[in-house]
Amino acid sequence: MDSARSPIRTICCIGAGYVGGPTMAVIADRCPHIQVTVVDLNVERIDAWNDPDLARLPVYEPGLDAVVGRARGRNLHFTTEVDGAIAAADMVFLSVNTPTKTRGVGAGQASDLRWIEASARQVAAVARGHTIVVEKSTLPVRTAEAVKAILGAAQQNGSGPANGETKTFSVLSNPEFLAEGTAIGDLESPDRVLIGGEDASAIECLAGIYATWVPDERILRTNLWSSELSKLTANAYLAQRISSINSIAALCEATGADVREVGRAIGTDSRIGSRFLQAGPGFGGSCFQKDILNLVYLCRHYGLEEVAAYWEQVVTLNTWQQDRIARMVVQRLFGTITGKRLAVLGFAFKADTNDTREAPAIRICRELIEEGARLVIVDPKVSSAQIAADLGQPPSAAEGGWQVAASPLEAATGADAVLILTEWREYARLDWDAIGAVMRRPAWLFDARAIADADAARAAGLNVWRVGEG
Template identity: 35%
Template sequence: MTTEIGSSLPPIVENPRMTVIGTGYLGATHAICMALLGFDVLGVDVDSSKIAALQSGRVPFYEPGLSDALSEALASGRLRFSTDFAEAAEWGDVHFLCVGTPQSKGSDAADLTYVDLAFTELASRITRRALLVGKSTVPIGTAARLTSLVQAVSPAGTELELAWNPEFLREGYAVKDTLHPDRLVFGVQSVWAERQLAAAFRPILEEGTPLVVADLATAELVKVAANSFLATKISYINAMAEVCEATGADVNLLATALGHDSRIGSRFLKPGLGFGGGCLPKDIRAFAHRADELGVGQAVAFLREVDSINQRRRVRTVNLVEELAGGSVRGLRVAALGAAFKPNSDDIRDAPALDVARMLHEAGAIVTVYDPEAMENAKRSYPELNYADSLAQAVEEADVVALLTEWQEFRDADPDDLAELVAHRRIVDGRHALDAADFRAKGWEFRALGRPANPSTVSLEADAREGLLAFA
């Protein structure tokens, strides 16, 4: 059904048929969730094995709740998958493009090869008015360039419009963040594009979700600016951890005190091993690179120090293991708990946990890795490491245990039970996820980034006080 809105505007398709080009983490999640919202959706990818898996009801990566959502969407008849760009071009009214923008080899710049190819392949086949919507994280100016590109290659010419709708998904919460986002951002070039995009998100907007309507450049900037701010906040408290280590202060108590300041807040003011994954590291590097190209590199020069602080936390974690071992890890049996860059994910891209495990291995340690979900991905990328099938198997006869990803299974581990399995009661908490006082009381040598190696009685009581302070 279409509705004419004024004599000067093209018709709006009130219940648009959607395509989602690229069925990786972002694309598969978006396609599934838009079908759950009641739209007819076609997911398209050049990877036929990925398409076959999704069409058969199997999500090719781990994301809580997404497998059930896929089954529901397929059963509704509103979701299907294909490798045919021509079918997508003919069928869809609104096309969401969700392809990856990895870091370029030998450069901090974003690699836009897949973005350019996806837009070109689809646009060259579109013969009628339609809306292309970019969701990938791209350098500022990409959408304007792509607008000229797609209109030049499409038989529809200027009838084919382009908009940008950045995503703000958190791995582990992707279904919730797609169905109930904290905001929507529309980067558009016409009233028609704004209203057509609003029709595509009507169920979400009807919930009262805040909407920011902007130009293309601002919409592109929102995502990289948000990621840069988040990365900066994480690295700030980790910079303070470095100061704490030099002074004997306790970074956890410092973070708690800072978090009570309403101007700062406690969210993501969490010290530890730092950030990784497929977004923050590459996005802040690409942002700084693009700013240099635009002649405003000084404005975001601090992002390079943010990146440096983040990398130093990995090296410092290795140092803590070495200190517990008396100075050398050669021949040391290390249980590395965690491989994914964060819990509730199997994503190992730029994973701090595996980076630490790799560095320990290269220093001569015998490293055994265990992760509840990321084992197969880790084995493919780091075949030189040893792998265990369970937490108990990983820590058996370990000289040092290193908690590197804060899975709940590791948080809940009982220090007495672990003590029965390890060779020595030594643990490095890279994520500030454990009760330090409890472990120390049960005979463990306990180290954590930014916390005293030999705390006073007052510091030993800090863990108990932190819970009270957090809710004061």
């Protein structure tokens, strides 16, 4: 299949966040014949996408600046003019936030679909002619029913806003399978593109866009419900592997085994594979916990209590791992960290991103602050303002406070311990002689990512704890 088989010439994406922005940038880059417009009501975010300085894009992803630089102003546009972009579009992607509900039925587990509903209603109100509506946000299975109902009501009302043309809609599910930090590579060379729907013509329109650069055998076509559920299931399986290896890490520490050796041994089994077998402080990001809790809620909704309990335990163990690390720090530092300076290296939920949503560092830092520690935090991409928002308090040098530092060496000066919570590559090459020389003794390295040179840290006089090492 080639792109000539897709009649789509104008795309609108509602939502300029971590999914919408990069996805549309790659589509625009690979399909210069398609005009792609990304819309958002957040003026500050749109201004950042339009900033001439590509280093100021609101999303940090390796390679994203180059992609945006090639397409922006040619066929990639960012604007707050939502209605005009929808009206002009042949295809509209819904890529808005779907957070976990905080109140009402399903609070703490079910997805809050208010922004999906609002977007669908806006499309229904201003779209013209035939519009293909694509679910890009991660959604509970059967959400397309609600979207179709809203669009169907507009279709039954008959005519477009200006010229009397008939409105018609097709709804597709096209979930993203991006890993932050490698999103551009994931988009440019995906394992698979999943398209679910009931309208075969609409499916082929979207497939034709991707076929510009994705081999046809990697473009999977399913029904709507399978597509929606596949996204939740993929994230649940990946998160399950992280919780599983972290549970074994705790057992390794108790028995004298090494989780890296165990992971290498089982990863050579072709039935298991080596991916997601690295122990650490647990999973974070925008999707894993939210999607598992959503899966738990859906299972309970359909009366599958045992299935719900199974998946809920994945989240429970993830939280336990973060609590365990915080307790470990307190225990090793003579049972109290009140007033002690602790250097925290890394705050993003993983390397090569500035995203802190559900980052393990948040829970761990909050617990250390509650114990009265003075935290000094370093992260190459996360701003002080974002850290303040996540920790719920402004910077302070007082007991139970936190500050930022410009470098690991500055953070470690006078510190009792260094904690590595994000696997940034530069933390594998730290000068432990220099760091050890400025720390208070006895000094500790708590390496929750097992990325540092432990032998060099020990040679510099530090006590070392590495996750999963007995």
